[in-house]
Amino acid sequence: MTPEFQAYPHVPRVYPPGKPAGAGTQHVPVLIVGGGPVGLATALGLARHGVRSVLVEADDGVCTGSRAICISRRSLEIIERLGALDGFLAKGLPWAGGRSFYRDEEVLHFSMPQDAHQKLPPMVNLAQYHIEQFLLDAAERHAELIDIRWQTKVTAVEQRGSGAGLTLATPDETYNIDTDWLVAADGGRSAVREALGLKLQGTSYEGRYVIVDIHLKSSRPTERLAYFDPPSNPGSTVLVHKQPDDIWRIDYQLRDDEDAQAAVLIENVAPRVDSLLAMMGETAPWHPVWITIYKANALTLEKYRHGRVLFAGDAAHLVPIFGVRGANSGIDDADNLAWKLAHVVQGKSSAALLDSYCDERVFAAHENLRHGSKSTEFMAPPTFAFELMRTAVLGLAGKHPQVRSLINPRQTSAIAYARSPLNAADTDEFLAGPAPGSVLPECPLALLDHGTRTARHMTDLVNLGQGGFVGLYFSDDGAVPAELAAVPGVTMLAVARQPLQAAGLCAWDHTGQLFSLFGARHGSFYLVRPDGHVLGRWHEAAAAHVRQALATILTREAA
Structure with missing residues (x-):
């Protein structure tokens, strides 16, 4: 009997069309097109700096269907800064590894970096409608700074030297809006990109996957499962992810001779799902909630x-789903863009700062595409030669551990902007620690606030800057030199071995690991950007070093 479709447990709220304030052409400092995770994260990032934005979304609420499903540790760090982490951790299913099978043999059991230093899990499974809802909940708490207009489509875009003019259409009316800055976060079919005549460049792969979300009760642990040429679907590759609410995401590859329209019909999908679940030993009844290609x-x-x-x-970029870099790279885009755009809007920096957004995130996109392409070529070989290589690797992996790394799906990780124009070049030799452009490594610490001690982590210190720069002065006793403490625009914190002379806030290295993790000694100093990337580091920092590094960003010259 063919199973009947049922709805997702989460039913999105429908929002009425957005209403413009007043008659005539409006003007806003920042207009964001797209109310998905990237648009909402950008709006929240701007609000964190006190910058108002208008966000327009063509749909009438958060998304439906199966889209992004995995959120990385790096994205969770960003989401915490945006004030939306609690929902992600309460609802999401954390995981730290996975298994790959060739036919009926396990050929890989991998684990992502996870140790006692970490505050957050390497990955959390969470459907995109939940991701959007939790970000939207946070945005609604900033209603004075974030104006969300639903059922509002972009029908025209006109670029100008001082901004852009857009024509927006709702079911009730059409109106014009001018903006100093336009952020296009409107997805793979971007109306803004189309209006400007811009084209994405790169590779489109021929391999096709059917994506099926099913409801299935199971006690199986949360991990990434990959099946190559399984008995349930010979010649295909199948990926399986457990999600909250007893939803399971199944991706399986179609053969070249299969018709795409017929492949998504439930009468053709159901036998494959039945066969897969039987192979996995899952015997509970199931029903489909979503099918796409x-x-x-x-x-x-x-x-x-x-x-x-x-x-x-x-x-801006379309990344293969293998390695979960799509939504995660978009959230990283938003994190990078928001603080820089806020600095420009508030007159703290020139518009040239936004060129570094382009430099850094285009570099990150190419890194993500490089890894994603390798995974895609293994998951769905584009040529006979790739298929021959994959068959050989899978056949050997069971008995030869040295080849198993070729099967590893290369999950997303934080990208270092090693060649960023913002980096202050290393002038001192560090034997360990994050170089300029890298994100801070995680480690537990004790935060002392006038004698009150709380358990925190290194990445929490970025939040103490309230959207600004943070200086970490490694000190034996908790004291910070007066000339460093006086540098404007930087929240200074001592990272102390023994906080005997700490004044105000101080991070205590109570585990004895921070100094070695950062390659630091007494007097070492790290200057950290609002997005958690290192701007510069010195063993004997002078206030002039810090001011010079900041001058690269805090310049008001026209651009």
Whole structure:
């Protein structure tokens, strides 16, 4: 008997069309097109700096269907800064590894980096409708700074030297809006990108995958499961992810001779799902909630800044799903863009700062595409030669551990901007620690606030900057030199072995690991950007070093 479709447990709220305030052409400092994870994260990042934005979304609420499902540790760190972490951790299913099978043999059991230093899990499974809802809940707490207009489509875009003019249409009316800065976060079919005549460049792969979400009660642990040429679906590759609410995401590859339209019919999907579940030993009844088809793309714009228009997320790049880099790279885009755009809007920096957004995130996109393409070529071999290589690797992996790394799906990780124009070049030799452009490593610490001790982590210290720069002065006794403490625009914190002379806030290295993790000694100093990337580091920092590093960013010259 063919199972009947049922709805997802989560039913999105429907929002009425957005209403413009007043008659005539409006003007806003920042207009964000797209109310998905990237658009909402950008709006929240701007609000964290006190910058108002208007966000327009063509749909009438958060998404439905199966889209992004995995959120990385790096994204969770960003989401915490945006004030939305609690929902992600309460609802999401954490996982730290997975298994790959060739036919009926396990050929890989991998684990992602996870140790006692970490505050957050390596990965959390959470459907995109939940991701959007939790970000939206946070955005609604900033209603004075974030104006969300639903059922509002972009029908025209006009670039200008001082911004952009857009025509927006709702079911009730059409109106015009001018903006100093336009952020295009409107997905893979970006209306803004189309209006500007811009094209994504790269590779579109021929392999096709059917994506099926099913409801199934199971006690199986949460991990990434990959089946190559399984008995249930010979010649295919199948991926399985457990999600909250007893939802399971199943991706299986179609053969070249299969018709795509017929492949998504439930009468053709159900036998394959039945066969897969029987192979896995899952005997509980199931029903489908979503079926669609997917092709992998490895595409990007050459530039993400076009005058006063800035692209982020899928509007800027399309990354294969293998390695979960899609939504995660978009959230990283938003984190990078928001603080820089806020600095420009508030007159703290020139518009040239936004060129570094383009430099850093285009570099990150190429890194993500490089890894995603390798995974895609293994998951869905584009040629006979790739297929021959994959068959050989899978056949050997069971008995030869040295080849198993070739099966590893290369999950997303934080990207270091090693060549960023913002980096202060190393002038001192560090034997360990994050180089300029890298994110801070995680480690537990004790935060002392006038004698009150709380258990915290290194990445929490970025939040103490309230959206600004943070200076970490490694000190034997908790004291910070007066000249460093007086540098404007930087929240200074001592990282102390023994906080005997700490004044105000101080991070205590109570585990004895922070100094070695950062390659630090008494007097070492790290300057950290609002997005948690290191701007510069010195063993004997002078206030002049810090001011010079900040001057690269805090310049008001016209651009």
